[in-house]
Amino acid sequence: MSGHSKWHNIQAKKGKTDAARGAIFTKIGRELAVAAKNNPNPETNSKLADIIAKAKAANMPNENIKRSIAKAAGELGDKEYKELTYEGYGVAGSALIITTLTDNVNRTAGDIRSTMSKCGGQLGNTGCVSYMFDNKGVIVIERTVALDEDTMMEYCLEAGADDYVAEDDAYEVYTTPENFSEARKYFEGKNVTFLEAAVKMIPQSYISLEGDKLETFKKMLDRLEELDDVQDVYHNVELPEEDDED
Secondary structure, three states, X not given: OOOOOOHHHHHHHHOOOHHHHHHHHHHHHHHHHHHHOOOOOOOOOHHHHHHHHHHHHOOOOHHHHHHHHHOHHHHHOOOOOEEEEEEEEOHHHOEEEEEEEEOOHHHHHHHHHHHHHHOOOEEOOOOOOHHHEEEEEEEEEEOOOOXXXXXXXXXXXXXXXXXXXXXXXXXXXXXXXXXXXXXXXXXXXXXXXEEEEEEXXXXXXXXXXXXHHHHHHHHHHHHHHHOXXXXXXEEOEEOOOOOOOO
């Protein structure tokens, strides 16, 4: 495996404007609230614990995390949020998977369909592109002098990880979705610094776009990510380093 999570993408995300980071925190806050609604204790709610790790890796302040969990029941009220995944195509046959949290399926589907259509894309049927992606747990860990490759290899074996990739400033650790929580707990116990921690859809291969097609694709990505109900957008396009998102 060769750097599928593209560590430089995470670096780019951390350099976003305050407004963009605020939007990311809002989306993660909703994930926290939904996960905490019926059980706000991360010790007995592994999904909530996973999202807390994701929030911390995104530099979400602890107070924001606590507030999202504490207000979960009150903020959500009787609303029932559904986790829905959409698949579709962008320009030049590019593939996208869009994960959402929504209390209004018709609104969400309509917004995504309209956004993609305006940028030369279209929604597809379930399964139309997901076969091009692998669902994996991804834990990106800061590389330090003390954490050399031999030590990381030992940690990965003990954590039950599938694989890891050593970058100049980080290690990208991959797990099955089923083993993600246990691996995350193991690495937390080693007091390493998480730069990312989430279960993601990783493309098996990438395609390249140029010129107007690339600009159109980037515009669609931006517009999809601005939608309130959209949590994450995964795709198989090799974007310029300074712009790559997922």
